[in-house]
Amino acid sequence: MKWRIWGSIAMIFLLTVGVLAGCGPQRDADPDKKEAGKEEKPEQLVIWENKEARHLKHTERMAEKYEEKTGIQVKVVGVDILKQQEKLTLDGPNNKGADVVTWPHDRIGEAAIKGLIQPIDVEEDRIHAYNKSALRAMQYDGKLYGLPRNTESIALIYNKDRMKEPPKTFEELIRFAEENTDPAKEKYGFLYEGENFYHDFFVFHAFGGYVFKDEGGRMNTEDIGLNNEGSIQAMETIGSWYKDQLIPRGLKADTVNGLFKEGKVAAVLNGPWAVKDYEDAGIDVGVSPIPPINGKDPKTFIGVKGLYVSAYTRNEYWATDLVRFLTGKEALQDRFKTTGEIPSRTDLLEHPIVKDDEQVNGFAEQAASGVPMPNVPEMSQVWDPMADAVSFVAKGEQTPKEALDGAVKQIKEKLQTQKQ
CATH class of the missing domain: 3.40.190.10 (Periplasmic binding protein-like II)
Incomplete structure (x- = not known):
């Protein structure tokens, strides 16, 4: 997916x-x-x-x-x-x-x-x-x-008992998370699998990042936009959510789903495949498009x-x-x-x-x-380096620029090997 x-x-x-x-x-x-x-x-x-x-x-x-x-x-x-x-x-x-x-x-x-x-x-x-x-x-x-x-596509899924209506902007969602997060009690205002580029892409896109340059319907796989200025700003934004402890490091989908089903999370980013499981757990589920971030309507991978x-x-x-x-x-x-x-x-x-x-x-x-999602075979070389980049930033081991420069370098090396 x-x-x-x-x-x-x-x-x-x-x-x-x-x-x-x-x-x-x-x-x-x-x-x-x-x-x-x-x-x-x-x-x-x-x-x-x-x-x-x-x-x-x-x-x-x-x-x-x-x-x-x-x-x-x-x-x-x-x-x-x-x-x-x-x-x-x-x-x-x-x-x-x-x-x-x-x-x-x-x-x-x-x-x-x-x-x-x-x-x-x-x-x-x-x-x-x-x-x-x-x-x-x-x-x-x-x-x-x-x-x-x-x-x-993923969208904003929320627990109507904890969030009466979806926020108007993503910045408002983050403020809600700041007011409703207590990691010691495993209670969170907002969670998602941040160390998964499939979920992160909408943030990169909102700030001007891209994977491969789209040139009139053809993907230029030699033009990678994952460490441009917009992508660095996106990674800084994602990194701030980890720094402020709104999202735990190393968070996986199973943990996100488990906490949401227990009523400990107000809202998550997930796809339609998750809804029935949430409802079976007794959650009153609401679904809405992800609210605008950086003044732009989020464009998720579909x-x-x-x-x-x-x-x-x-x-x-x-x-x-x-x-x-x-x-x-x-x-x-x-x-x-x-x-x-x-x-x-x-x-x-x-x-x-x-x-x-x-x-x-x-x-x-x-x-x-x-x-x-880019349907070129080269896309397979993007997922792991980008996941690692977010992980490095989440742990404070690298700056957003260092992490993204490293990821793009690794992607280019993988693509060169793939061509051989």
Whole structure:
């Protein structure tokens, strides 16, 4: 789950349409050939779905609807979402793989480089249907490789018995923490897993830091912004929370969750996966977007799960058509009702089923303005050095600048090794 947004809808539209016109399957660009494609229907398409029961239930139901619509049978096979790439590497060349696969967006770069998935083409009106951040997450090296199903992000989760309403700003949240923290009694106003860059990113972004420079939809992995002036200010801010003992050093997710479930913490940063566990512990849970920090709305890392067309499919047109169908309004509304996953479509984000649910809407609002985790393979070299940097600052062993300079040096060394 460790997982920059383009400046305007117009920009994402122009860039994406330009990309699609150049790299997508040519059959979709030619109406006559599209009709020819429809005449060559396969008897069956195979989709690998995450083997979790609720996911399979939804996709099997949608498979029946797709067969009713097209006459094509869809075989749904449960495969661990994090193991599908490995399986496709083995099964694809032997014609035993799926036509459509699914995995988190941060694995797209690796899959594209290995030649496991292929760019797809979609209609212009569909470009507008998705949240722009989620759609951006489906691109790699300027090409669209899939369509998004759902997004997830951390947000502010609070105990309504200890915090009546969420703060208006992050600075107000910190003042609340200062007034409601007593480490000796294990009582805290605010906690989060600070030595985890996935959770820290929104602070860096708010001060002007970045991981890799986004150059028109392509990540320049040689331009690392994790030790620029903004990143240093962000690390100074995070370091002050440790220095003031608002957050214990070495804090892990299990401890954060345990203290919150015991009612000892007023608010935490966490994702939708944690809510049910909190509620089962008897906590009256509220969820809201993270309040503005440094005068800016926080942009957290978002994770996006999408559907992709296998590079090994013999049914490129119909596999793409199935991806379109499974990311349509009807399918994603059903998926939300079945799995609780936040849909990636803007029309559903404005639908009462999302808007009227305080918890879901809190996460949805945060995810809608989030930044997709870089989906380039180089991102894997960032997590550990950045976690170590925060740890050094939290312990007072290094200044923010020293820690970040060291982290970037280590990242660059790792990237050099990765290229060899």
